[in-house]
Amino acid sequence: MQSKIFQLQSGITSKKLVVCAVSCEVTYQGKAETSLAKGDRLIIIKPDGTILIHQPEGNNPINYMKSGTEYTIKWEPPNVVLNAVHIKNSEKLNIIMDQIYFLNSSNLTDAEKIKLSGNEKDMSNMIYANPSIVEHGLIPVNREEQTKYGFIDVLCTDKNNYLVVIECKRFKADLAAVSQLRRYVEKIKTSKGITSVRGILVAPAITSNAMAMLKDWGFNFILIEPPKFKEHIKKTQTKIDEY
Amino acid sequence: MQSKIFQLQSGITSKKLVVCAVSCEVTYQGKAETSLAKGDRLIIIKPDGTILIHQPEGNNPINYMKSGTEYTIKWEPPNVVLNAVHIKNSEKLNIIMDQIYFLNSSNLTDAEKIKLSGNEKDMSNMIYANPSIVEHGLIPVNREEQTKYGFIDVLCTDKNNYLVVIECKRFKADLAAVSQLRRYVEKIKTSKGITSVRGILVAPAITSNAMAMLKDWGFNFILIEPPKFKEHIKKTQTKIDEY
DNA sequence: GGGGAGAGATGCCGC
DNA sequence: GCGGCATTTCTCCCC
Numbered sequence: 271m272q273s274k275i276f277q278l279q280s281g282i283t284s285k286k287l288v289v290c291a292v293s294c295e296v297t298y299q300g301k302a303e304t305s306l307a308k309g310d311r312l313i314i315i316k317p318d319g320t321i322l323i324h325q326p327e328g329n330n331p332i333n334y335m336k337s338g339t340e341y342t343i344k345w346e347p348p349n350v351v352l353n354a355v356h357i358k359n360s361e362k363l364n365i366i367m368d369q370i371y372f373l374n375s376s377n378l379t380d381a382e383k384i385k386l387s388g389n390e391k392d393m394s395n396m397i398y399a400n401p402s403i404v405e406h407g408l409i410p411v412n413r414e415e416q417t418k419y420g421f422i423d424v425l426c427t428d429k430n431n432y433l434v435v436i437e438c439k440r441f442k443a444d445l446a447a448v449s450q451l452r453r454y455v456e457k458i459k460t461s462k463g464i465t466s467v468r469g470i471l472v473a474p475a476i477t478s479n480a481m482a483m484l485k486d487w488g489f490n491f492i493l494i495e496p497p498k499f500k501e502h503i504k505k506t507q508t509k510i511d512e513y
Numbered sequence: 514m515q516s517k518i519f520q521l522q523s524g525i526t527s528k529k530l531v532v533c534a535v536s537c538e539v540t541y542q543g544k545a546e547t548s549l550a551k552g553d554r555l556i557i558i559k560p561d562g563t564i565l566i567h568q569p570e571g572n573n574p575i576n577y578m579k580s581g582t583e584y585t586i587k588w589e590p591p592n593v594v595l596n597a598v599h600i601k602n603s604e605k606l607n608i609i610m611d612q613i614y615f616l617n618s619s620n621l622t623d624a625e626k627i628k629l630s631g632n633e634k635d636m637s638n639m640i641y642a643n644p645s646i647v648e649h650g651l652i653p654v655n656r657e658e659q660t661k662y663g664f665i666d667v668l669c670t671d672k673n674n675y676l677v678v679i680e681c682k683r684f685k686a687d688l689a690a691v692s693q694l695r696r697y698v699e700k701i702k703t704s705k706g707i708t709s710v711r712g713i714l715v716a717p718a719i720t721s722n723a724m725a726m727l728k729d730w731g732f733n734f735i736l737i738e739p740p741k742f743k744e745h746i747k748k749t750q751t752k753i754d755e756y
Numbered sequence: 757g758g759g760g761a762g763a764g765a766t767g768c769c770g771c
Numbered sequence: 772g773c774g775g776c777a778t779t780t781c782t783c784c785c786c
Contacts, residue, residue, distance in 0.1 A: 287555060287569050289532055291619045301764030302631035309623030312530060312557065318570045326530050326621040327561045329579050330781065333627075334764085336572050361764080374615050376534045378569040380552030384576075388545035390777060421770095421775060440777090444760070449692035450776085453726075477759060483696075544779035573766065577779080604779080633762060664760060664785095683762090687775070693761085720774060763782080770774085 274370045275350055279343050281375030285317040293369040296323060296333050300361030306332060313352075313365070315341070317378075321354055321363065335363055388496060393438045394423040396497040397472060401426050401436075404472055404492050408434060419461065422454050432466045433458060439473035440496045447471060448483045455489075517613045518588050521595075524618030525584050528560040536612040539566060539576050543604030549575060556595075556608070558584070560621075564597055564606065578606055631739060636681045637666040639740045640715060644669050644679075647715055647735050651677060662704065665697050675709045676701060682716035683739045690714060691726045698732075 281288040290313050296306040311332070314322040318337040325332050335356050342353040350370065354363040401408035407429030416425040424436040435458060437451040448471065455469040469489035476484070476491050484491055524531040533556050539549040554575070557565040561580040568575050578599050585596040593613065597606040644651035650672030659668040667679040678701060680694040691714065698712040712732035719727070719734050727734055 287534065289534075289555065289617075291530065291532075291617070291621060298764075302629055304627050304629045304764075306627045307625045309625040310621035311623060312532065312621070314555065314567065316567075316569055316571075320570070320572055322567075322572075324557065324559075324565075325623045325625075326559055327563070327580065327623075328559075329563055329565075329577065330765095334572065336766095337570070359764095371619050371621075372617050374532075374534070374617065376614050378534060378553035378555070378614075380554060380568045380570075382550045382552040382568075384547050384549045386545055386547045386779085388779085440779095442758090445696060446689065446692070446761085449689070449696060453688065453692060479759070541779075547779075571767095573780095579781095602779095629764080631764080683764095685773090689776085722774075757786105759786085760784090761782105762784105763780100765778100765782100766780080767778080768776090771772100 271348075271350065271370070272345065274373055275343060275345050277373055277375065278350070278352075278370075281373075282315055282341050282343075284375075286375040287317060287378050288315040288373070288375045289313070290373040291371040292365075292367045293371070294365050294367040296366075297364045298333050298362070300335075300356070300359060304333065308368070310371070323365070333363060335359075335361055339363075388440075390423075390438055390440050390496075393440060393472075393494075393496045394436075397424050397436060397438065397494070403494060404436060404470060405434075419454070419458055422458075425458075428468065432468050433462075433464070434468045434470055436470045436472055439471070441473070442475040442477060443471050443473040443480055443491070444477050445480050445483060447473070448480050448487070448489070451484075451489060452487055455487075514591075514593065514613070515588065517616055518586060518593055520616055520618065521593070521613075522586050524616075525558055525586075527618075529618040530560060530621050531558040531616070531618045532556070533616040534614040535608075535610045536614070537608050537610040539609075540607045541576050541605070543578075543599070543602060547576065551611070553614070566608070576606060578602075578604055582606075631683075633666075633681055633683050633739075636683060636715075636737075636739045637679075640667050640679060640681065640737070646737060647679060647713060648677075662697070662701055665701075668701075671711065675711050676705075676707070677711045677713055679713045679715055682714070684716070685718040685720060686714050686716040686723055686734070687720050688723050688726060690716070691723050691730070691732070694727075694732060695730055698730075 293310050295308050298304040312324040319339040320337050321335050322331040323333040339354050339356045344351045350367040352365040398410050408426040411425040423438045426434040428434050435454045439447050451469045455467050458467045472492050472494050474495050536553050538551050541547040555567040562582040563580050564578050565574040566576040582597050582599045587594045593610040595608040651669040654668040666681045669677040671677050678697045682690050694712045698710050701710045715735050715737050717738050
């Protein structure tokens with residue numbers, strides 16, 4: 271056990287990526303309080319101080335602390351106790367390990383950043399480039415002009431010269447999306463002192479209640495798929511069929 | 514390399530928790546599209562099929578797929594290619610590994626669930642039990658009666674017999690919180706056909722714009738700390754000082 | 757399964 | 772740092 275403690279200690283202090291499978295109890299105090307009774311978990315401590323505790327199932331870590339966490343390890347027979355503290359965030363994590371099944375520390379280097387496409391920005395760019403897919407006769411307002419009004423996805427004028435606020439959602443639009451659109455329309459109305467402002471919600475789908483609220487406020491819903499996104503899904507599906 | 518492939522393969526098929534540090538490229542197609550050039554990463558595959566790919570820094574996995582993912586491993590010299598498919602979600606992940614630094618598969622068992630306190634439910638319970646901490650003279654509406662109106666945190670009547678909608682936030686309240694309160698107040702007004710409905714936002718803090726919007730709508734802000742939460746932070750801080 | 761909302765949300769970009 | 776908002780958000784609860 272002591273040799274594992276040394277390995278754990280030196281792995282952390284020498285800023286390696288430390289991975290271990292252990293039997294442990296965990297408590298956390300910080301943004302909330304949590305406790306987790308004894309069980310088998312995977313613990314990951316990264317060179318930047320990030321700690322992740324994973325159970326054998328599920329997507330998310332059951333406990334975690336961010337970059338900048340500092341560590342103290344103690345041998346309190348028959349347990350190894352790992353104390354993790356994030357001073358700036360006033361957070362504290364305590365891990366009591368009664369077994370260490372395996373432990374590895376390695377030097378990993380990775381400077382790459384992920385490239386992502388198919389997000390909401392792509393969608394608003396697509397509409398901005400060709401607003402007629404939303405409604406015939408829409409003309410985009412100059413983007414610098416638009417910036418004055420904050421976080422509106424796309425701002426246009428329609429064929430009757432009404433201002434049109436367009437809010438995009440990548441997936442099903444909900445009540446919060448309608449509220450958001452509503453805030454933008456009201457902001458334009460008050461800041462420009464006009465009432466001739468329309469609101470359009472653009473998404474591949476909308477919840478029934480959101481649709482009702484949209485109608486209440488005289489806004490429109492236009493069904494548009496995110497750019498290329500649907501095609502990728504289809505591609506994926508055909509590839510899956512090939513398996 | 515081939516022995517590692519076998520180890521990887523058998524670890525996945527025998528539903529062990531597989532952990533490996535590798536040099537790899539990653540592409541993902543599904544809810545979006547991502548690509549990640551060659552670098553060192555930690556890959557975790559759980560017994561339930563969950564896969565997580567972590568870079569040596571940062572809190573979140575750079576790529577991931579959920580429980581139910583299925584795997585195919587191929588040896589395409591000089592690389593090991595891992596294909597992961599989640600049929601139900603129409604997602605696909607491709608990992609091309611040119612080096613496997615270490616690999617471990619272990620049988621972990623953990624039936625424990627985490628216990629958490631200090632969340633928003635605690636806060637609304639506290640207010641429901643003693644609404645006078647929000648405003649003198651408030652009386653809670655029967656919880657079953659309240660349930661008819663949906664997701665309102667706390668519903669009360671005030672000393673003038675006005676209905677009062679209370680929305681709680683654990684941290685700083687923002688525009689979305691005010692929009693939410695607004696939706697609830699409007700819903701009560703229309704569903705009961707009355708106009709004498711007030712709205713109170715309860716939180717330890719509020720953004721300036723949210724406060725402005727709150728005033729516009731005639732709602733009130735009451736500063737209340739989440740239950741016990743602040744004390745825990747203080748406790749933590751004093752403990753940190755002791756180090 | 758859909759709808760709604762919280763989360764120890766996290767992360768990004770803007771000012 | 773705050774503010775506003777998207778996220779391959781995720782997760783939970785309720786209907």
